[in-house]
Amino acid sequence: MDVLTAMDLLKKNGFKYTDKRRDLLQLFSDEKRYLSAKEVQDSLKENYPGLSFDTIYRNLSTFSELDILEETELEGEKKFRFTCPTKEHHHHLICLKCGKTKEINACPMENITTDLSDFQVTGHKFEIYGVCQVCVS
Template sequence: MKTEEAIKIIKQHGHKYTDKRRDMLNIFVDEDKYINAKHIQRGMDQHYPGISFDTIYRNLHLFKELNIIESTELDGEMKFRIACAEHHHHHFICEQCGDTKVIEFCPMEEIKSKLPGVEIKQHKLEVYGICEQCQLA
């Protein structure tokens, strides 16, 4: 997803557009990997000195609610990334740098065959490990 698409979603849902929100979205788009709230605050602090975690978390919650960002938990900490606007897929997530790689395969048909009689409402598959770059470092 690009910043303009995200801003459009924010406006369509009746929320206010602000430069802070645009700048925060730009961080997600530029990084294009899982990052924590502290990383976002550091990036925002350059233009908005003293920006509070309250402001960061309030916007993270809004972006998550509007499906603009995705979240996962790594090492006991919530991390976020810009949502993919592509077709259905899953992710490999590097536990060290937060980089992601698309996994085109979805195992849901096989999983459903192993769980007859259950109703699956939704699913999210994340595979964790160490990316090639971090293994070299």
């Protein structure tokens, strides 16, 4: 995923081109880690001092639905990151301090021996948490 592809995706789905969206996408493209809405606001407030919550949350939600962003919830807060280049289904090792991630190649669902047939399975979550080398020091 990159900014241009993302803007094309927006256009293709009837969304409009705005500077805020470009800059928002550029931010995720630069950072490549999980960001909260608050962090987004902080990062963009230099150029857009009055950036509205509505704008931030609505766009993050839109981007997530279009698979431009990957979404998770850490410690009661929604976090978003630019969709990984790895197209296949994957999981993450996540730094709880800065949101930096590392991809985990295996999916635990492949090795389940427990019988799941008495539930209609709709999804799963596997995340490893920690502190990255930069944040630990």
